[in-house]
Amino acid sequence: MKLLTHNMLTSHVKGVTKGYPLIIKATEVKVNELEFNAQFVSRMIPKLEWSALIQAAEWLGQSQDLPSALIPDYENDEEFLRKVHRILLEVEVIEGCLQCPESGREFPISKGVPNMLLNEGE
């Protein structure tokens, strides 16, 4: 599971009003190289919940001086974009779980795939 994907995931447990962001508890993390594309990263940034991304990076011990708020004119800052590229697309959670911040319900991550399926009645 990449952090770009994690940034979009929410918990839909019954009764939960804000199941976001899902807390990452990782037991295995890998870094998989992916060709850097400044334009793509730049375009993805406005779609992100930036604070959730920073939190996710912290949970994985991968904060690496990413700013807690977006810098202006980030589109032209290649060093910044490369850092974002790495955290969004190259760091992957292979094993662990995602925890709903409100209900505590855990969604397992196995072989890199988060399982968001709910049981009946949840």
Place this chain on the structure above:
Amino acid sequence: MKLKELESCLQQVDGFEEPKILLEQYPTSPHIAGCMLYTIHNTFDDIQNKLVADLGCGCGVLSIGAAVLDAGLCVGFDIDEDALDIFKGNVEDFELSNIDMVQCDVCSIGSSYAKKFDTVIMNPPFGTKHNQGIDMQFLQTAISMASTAVYSLHKTSTRDSSDMTCQHLISSTKRSRLIFKWTSFDLLQHKRQKGNLVALQNFSYRLL
């Protein structure tokens, strides 16, 4: 990349070992997937460097094709763990890094991913196995997830209900620019399940 190259590349994608009939599992044929992706990429430029979602991805034929055509990232969504395992194997065989996947029920996604993706591609279940209407649910979800375009395969017999679904969604989502049209290809697909020829179906492409 030429269409023929893309098709022969997709022929390497492993299909289902034991397709689950109730989930309408079958791999999208390399020919159909190739034609579809080739058009999306070359005519509409909706794959390269885009954030793409593949709903009901199964073994990942469409996702692999999108990744090979340099999608920024392609995320596959499927309910079945076994299918996603095969998808994972395919991703490893192809050595692709621009793919991710989520196990979930597409019909329960709602508006969680509203407009997060540039493009949605899919070959959804058609609703032939006690799940009538599921293709329209997939379509609704896809339209809410995509900011630019949805490309999906549907049976020609459901064309009217697809059009109605879209009309309804245009007014409820207040999209200022939503173009949709059908493009027909004279394609036939054989569905082989356990060695028996099940059905011949005509597919039309639906372009939004």
